[in-house]
Amino acid sequence: MAETGPSTNQSMSQSKGQSTATLRLKVGDLSIAHPITVPSGPVAATAVLPALQGLVNAVVEAAETGRTISCRKGCGACCRQLVPVSRTEGEALLALVEAMPRERRKAVRARFAAAAATITAAGLAERGTRSDREMSVAYFALGVPCPFLEEESCSIHPDRPLVCREYLVTSPAELCAGPRQEGVTPVPVPKLSLAARRLQDESETWFPLALLMAWSRTARMPAKRRPGTEWVQRFLRGLTRSAPPAPDSVS
Numbered sequence: 400m401a402e403t404g405p406s407t408n409q410s411m412s413q414s415k416g417q418s419t420a421t422l423r424l425k426v427g428d429l430s431i432a433h434p435i436t437v438p439s440g441p442v443a444a445t446a447v448l449p450a451l452q453g454l455v456n457a458v459v460e461a462a463e464t465g466r467t468i469s470c471r472k473g474c475g476a477c478c479r480q481l482v483p484v485s486r487t488e489g490e491a492l493l494a495l496v497e498a499m500p501r502e503r504r505k506a507v508r509a510r511f512a513a514a515a516a517t518i519t520a521a522g523l524a525e526r527g528t529r530s531d532r533e534m535s536v537a538y539f540a541l542g543v544p545c546p547f548l549e550e551e552s553c554s555i556h557p558d559r560p561l562v563c564r565e566y567l568v569t570s571p572a573e574l575c576a577g578p579r580q581e582g583v584t585p586v587p588v589p590k591l592s593l594a595a596r597r598l599q600d601e602s603e604t605w606f607p608l609a610l611l612m613a614w615s616r617t618a619r620m621p622a623k624r625r626p627g628t629e630w631v632q633r634f635l636r637g638l639t640r641s642a643p644p645a646p647d648s649v650s
């Protein structure tokens with residue numbers, strides 16, 4: 400993210416409680432101009448997540464250009480990696496699970512419980528003194544499928560975390576199952592998801608997605624409400640700040 404230089408145009412238009420602007424970002428070698436629409440009034444950070452997802456999709460699409468991507472539906476080895484998610488995304492995913500039909504919700508919750516039990520038994524529910532790399536390798540070795548993985552495909556694809564959108568490879572898919580992903584060649588997608596982790600004033604900026612339900616039971620500061628445009632400004636400021644500590648292998 401060293402060359403990140405985000406800027407927005409100065410003409411933000413407002414209509415029917417929504418504010419629209421074109422974000423002009425220079426991230427790495429990519430230059431992106433992307434329209435973004437967010438609520439004008441005070442909202443929770445989750446309310447601007449759809450706009451950030453659209454922005455990440457646009458950045459990923461630009462990064463993919465001219466490359467042959469190996470990723471396909473039904474190819475889910477990467478969905479056993481440690482997936483770091485922020486509070487904002489955690490809250491949105493919790494709401495997603497709560498809105499599922501009862502039987503599906505029950506099945507998803509059961510998979511989260513099984514994943515949490517395995518991760519906890521392995522001593523990986525806490526980061527401890529491990530380096531991020533050690534944590535990622537140990538986690539992947541557990542082979543715990545993401546609780547949202549069904550038939551080796553993401554069952555929440557339109558709502559998947561930002562970091563999942565940013566991870567795609569050009570190397571053969573079979574390499575992704577290797578214990579250290581040797582030979583895996585990720586597309587160099589600028590990690591906007593890191594900025595999303597800084598949206599809220601949390602000391603812990605991420606937790607493993609598979610521990611979502613356990614995380615939901617932890618004490619947190621009350622969620623703040625801010626105008627949508629202010630959340631976007633915080634996100635843009637986060638792009639220019641140094642990356643927070645986080646695992647380097649994420650799906």
Ligand code: SF4
Nearest residue numbers: 470474476477572575
């Ligand atoms: S990252 Fe690897 S395992 Fe995941 S979808 Fe792409 S090719 Fe398949």
Ligand code: SF4
Nearest residue numbers: 478545547548553563
């Ligand atoms: S949320 Fe979807 S894409 Fe991300 S790790 Fe889970 S199953 Fe895979």
